[in-house]
Amino acid sequence: MGEEIDKGATETRRVTRLIRLPEVQHRVGLGRSTIYRWMAEGKFPKPVQLGGYAVAWAEDEVQAWIATRLK
Known part of the structure; x- marks a missing residue:
């Protein structure tokens, strides 16, 4: 009758938003060429593959990169 509730499942989860290149450039x-060059040099976060040639960056990784540049 009554189901047991998993308390861990009721906690608020933070979902990572994926952002595409135009938004990354804006932020x-x-x-584009500087972003890709810095990625190759290890100076900028790498994107995740979405399928085919489509890629996107984790928003929190881009925000963390910006925060380190502001220090």
């Missing part, structure tokens, strides 16, 4: 103020 960081860099061009």
Whole structure:
């Protein structure tokens, strides 16, 4: 009759939003080639593959990168 409630499942989960290149460019103020060059040099977060040639960046990783640049 009554189901047991998993208390861990009722906690608020933070969902990572994925953002595409135009939004990344807007947020960081860099061009596409600079973003990709810095990724290759390990200076910028790498995107996740969505399928085919589509990629997106984790919003929290981009925000963390911006925060480190402001320090």
